Amino acid sequence: MQISEDEIRKRQRTLKEKAELLKELGLDEELSSAASLIEDKSIRETIERHDDRCSYNACPLNFLSFGLDEKGELLQFRTYVPGDPSRHCTLNRQTREMIYSKLPPILRELLPNKALSDYEIAEDKKLAAMTPEEREAYLKAKEEKFKKYLASAQQPKLKEVSQSSA
Numbered sequence: 216m217q218i219s220e221d222e223i224r225k226r227q228r229t230l231k232e233k234a235e236l237l238k239e240l241g242l243d244e245e246l247s248s249a250a251s252l253i254e255d256k257s258i259r260e261t262i263e264r265h266d267d268r269c270s271y272n273a274c275p276l277n278f279l280s281f282g283l284d285e286k287g288e289l290l291q292f293r294t295y296v297p298g299d300p301s302r303h304c305t306l307n308r309q310t311r312e313m314i315y316s317k318l319p320p321i322l323r324e325l326l327p328n329k330a331l332s333d334y335e336i337a338e339d340k341k342l343a344a345m346t347p348e349e350r351e352a353y354l355k356a357k358e359e360k361f362k363k364y365l366a367s368a369q370q371p372k373l374k375e376v377s378q379s380s381a
């Protein structure tokens with residue numbers, strides 16, 4: 216590839232600009248189109264499986280979800296829209312971060328969001344601005360909320376089970 220990393224960084228200001236850049240690099244919007252650049256076979260397989268299954272509009276592993284503005288700040292091209300077949304990426308954050316860490320520099324430049332979703336980036340920013348005490352309280356409250364959500368999500372299921380077995 217003849218395009219430098221610096222040029223790649225400069226040519227992601229709009230969705231159209233980035234799509235053209237990908238075309239010149241011989242890639243499409245999916246990460247698996249760059250499989251030949253990824254050495255690790257198991258990572259390649261994980262990415263290919265992901266691209267077959269993930270239908271999240273704003274998938275963090277899709278090259279056209281994020282770009283960079285003139286100042287080099289992260290820019291989001293795609294957001295969750297109601298009616299998305301899938302609201303979230305099929306891979307969890309840990310797996311996406313592991314994939315990102317194994318990518319060659321040229322592909323990292325094409326994923327300036329570092330394989331993180333808009334929600335994760337916003338949460339990281341929020342946490343970074345907090346004091347350690349605030350952070351602890353925030354994370355604790357979040358965990359409580361999640362526990363409550365899990366409990367309420369499980370209840371109707373339990374009812375269904377008891378009804379079908381009756």
Ligand SMILES: [Zn+2]
Pocket residue numbers: 265269270271274275276303304305306
């Ligand atoms: Zn995905």
